[in-house]
Amino acid sequence: xxxxxAEFVKSAAKAAHYPDYDYPEIxxxxxxxxxxxxxxxxxxxxxxxxxxSSRPGCTQLINFFLVNETLSFVDLPGYGYAKVSKKxxxxxxxxxxxxxxxxxxxxxxxxxxxIRRDPRKEEFEMAEWLEARDIPYLxxxxxxxxxxxxKQAKRLNAICSRLNRDKNGVILFSAKTRQGREVIxxxxxxxxxxxxxxxxx
Ligand SMILES: Nc1nc2c(ncn2[C@@H]2O[C@H](COP(=O)(O)OP(=O)(O)OP(=O)(O)O)[C@@H](O)[C@H]2O)c(=O)[nH]1
Ligand SMILES: [Mg+2]
Numbered sequence: 001x002x003x004x005x006a007e008f009v010k011s012a013a014k015a016a017h018y019p020d021y022d023y024p025e026i027x028x029x030x031x032x033x034x035x036x037x038x039x040x041x042x043x044x045x046x047x048x049x050x051x052x053s054s055r056p057g058c059t060q061l062i063n064f065f066l067v068n069e070t071l072s073f074v075d076l077p078g079y080g081y082a083k084v085s086k087k088x089x090x091x092x093x094x095x096x097x098x099x100x101x102x103x104x105x106x107x108x109x110x111x112x113x114x115i116r117r118d119p120r121k122e123e124f125e126m127a128e129w130l131e132a133r134d135i136p137y138l139x140x141x142x143x144x145x146x147x148x149x150x151k152q153a154k155r156l157n158a159i160c161s162r163l164n165r166d167k168n169g170v171i172l173f174s175a176k177t178r179q180g181r182e183v184i185x186x187x188x189x190x191x192x193x194x195x196x197x198x199x200x201x
Pocket of ligand 2: 036037038051052075
């Protein structure tokens, strides 16, 4: 995918503050520190456009980005980080639920899981929730560079079977080596084609 423009649009907590454009939108979700912001930067080839940090809990609002003036990316706050205050965490869940259940232009979601971790309650709940609403999602296993190719393949098998998901729907990725970037773009483009066909009907 050739990126000729990528810009930060705005941050929002409330639905009233979401951008009111209706470009097809892809959201990125996953545990805090899993690499959501780094994945977006790698996809759009802008190193610092999305702020990343080794300190979990970096992204605390819903952040909207516009790519090539036609596609919207949404960086969601990470879940499951215990050190964030209770008050902040209590605000996140309704904020995420509201976004996922009301955003009409949401085309699909990318669910990130650290390749070294087994999916847990949060990931199972998210997957179930998306399936119940017919929202397509892709699983991306992040930080693949931390493991050898042999170990990556083993983790891919283990995680697919835990999620009961075909290997085609789970992609190995590294923001460091950019492994998997093109495959993720292919999947996003497939979703967009499918959306465009639906619009024409
Ligand atoms: N080795 C390696 N490190 C990564 C990779 N992706 C992200 N990181 C590092 O992991 C840390 C967290 O990355 P972020 O992209 O900020 O994670 P996030 O999911 O956006 O985190 P929150 O905003 O806190 O929810 C940073 O120190 C990144 O440099 C990767 O593919 N490989
Ligand atoms: Mg982030």
